[in-house]
Amino acid sequence: MTPPGRAAAGSATVRTVLGDIPPADLGVCDAHDHLFLRSPRLPGQELDSPASAAGELAAFHAAGGRSVVQWTPHGMGRRAERLPGLARAAGVHVVAATGLHQAVHYPPKTLDRLRTHGLAELFVRELTEGVGTSGVRAGLIKVAGGYHGLDAHARWTMTAAAEAHHATGAPIAVHLELGTAPLDVLDLLCADSAVPPHKVILGHLNRHPDLTVHRQAAEAGAYLAFDGPSRAHHATDWRMPDAVSALVDAGFGDRLLLGGDTTTAEARSVDGGPGMPHLLRRVSPLLRIAVGEEPVRQILTVSPGRAFGAEWPC
Ligand SMILES: [Zn+2]
Numbered sequence: 001m002t003p004p005g006r007a008a009a010g011s012a013t014v015r016t017v018l019g020d021i022p023p024a025d026l027g028v029c030d031a032h033d034h035l036f037l038r039s040p041r042l043p044g045q046e047l048d049s050p051a052s053a054a055g056e057l058a059a060f061h062a063a064g065g066r067s068v069v070q071w072t073p074h075g076m077g078r079r080a081e082r083l084p085g086l087a088r089a090a091g092v093h094v095v096a097a098t099g100l101h102q103a104v105h106y107p108p109k110t111l112d113r114l115r116t117h118g119l120a121e122l123f124v125r126e127l128t129e130g131v132g133t134s135g136v137r138a139g140l141i142k143v144a145g146g147y148h149g150l151d152a153h154a155r156w157t158m159t160a161a162a163e164a165h166h167a168t169g170a171p172i173a174v175h176l177e178l179g180t181a182p183l184d185v186l187d188l189l190c191a192d193s194a195v196p197p198h199k200v201i202l203g204h205l206n207r208h209p210d211l212t213v214h215r216q217a218a219e220a221g222a223y224l225a226f227d228g229p230s231r232a233h234h235a236t237d238w239r240m241p242d243a244v245s246a247l248v249d250a251g252f253g254d255r256l257l258l259g260g261d262t263t264t265a266e267a268r269s270v271d272g273g274p275g276m277p278h279l280l281r282r283v284s285p286l287l288r289i290a291v292g293e294e295p296v297r298q299i300l301t302v303s304p305g306r307a308f309g310a311e312w313p314c
Pocket of ligand 1: 034071261
């Protein structure tokens with residue numbers, strides 16, 4: 001019997017841009033990153049170059065990486081049509097996202113249009129039929145919370161994400177603003193909207209290293225993503241090994257994920273930044289010192305398949 005909060009392996013597959021694969025095939029996984037990203041909040045730092053994306057994936061592969069989950073949601077320059085070619089060329093599995101970020105990342109008229117046309121329907125379409133006319137299906141729903149709370153926009157998008165989850169089984173990955181409000185997110189998604197906690201991935205927890213809250217979120221059954229070292233400027237980056245160590249010691253080593261979260265051009269390794277390979281070159285070795293080899297192996301190669309695996313509708 002599967003312990004509570006743990007997904008059964010069963011017939012779950014991970015929906016990559018080249019098709020559905022067994023969770024175990026993911027290999028070493030960067031569970032939260034971006035090959036393409038565009039936001040009015042990051043002018044001049046767009047990730048929009050296919051050549052740079054190819055270089056970044058190649059560098060990640062050379063460092064031992066075999067899969068990348070792109071958390072770029074709808075309307076932020078995902079370039080879904082480019083992802084299959086990039087994945088094939090690099091020999092790296094790539095998972096794309098649907099979903100919606102905070103309102104500040106969109107022109108108001110885009111949000112008006114989505115309000116009229118149905119957000120959950122859009123998410124379901126991108127998960128089951130494909131993004132736009134690309135034919136590339138998303139494998140997760142990305143949404144976002146606010147700082148220590150959830151505004152009306154966050155509630156709207158998370159309610160739609162829950163609806164799309166119930167229609168498809170897709171995992172829901174959440175940008176926590178500066179790592180805050182994970183319990184509010186779980187209240188809304190799981191208590192109010194009946195999403196199983198093990199289908200929720202909480203991101204950016206390292207930006208608010210409150211070990212008690214981390215433990216509460218893990219006890220609730222969610223996956224906890226420690227992501228963001230590629231930006232390499234968060235004052236709390238250095239707390240990550242201690243936070244992960246505390247969770248491993250408390251018995252939650254099987255629900256933790258690691259990601260680079262490259263969100264700006266200058267953070268890419270091909271442009272002189274740490275980028276995706278940093279996760280394997282510097283972050284993972286540090287974590288091995290803190291928790292040992294086996295928990296890191298599980299975090300990088302086993303838990304991503306469980307977290308992103310789903311029993312997709314035929
Ligand atoms: Zn991100």
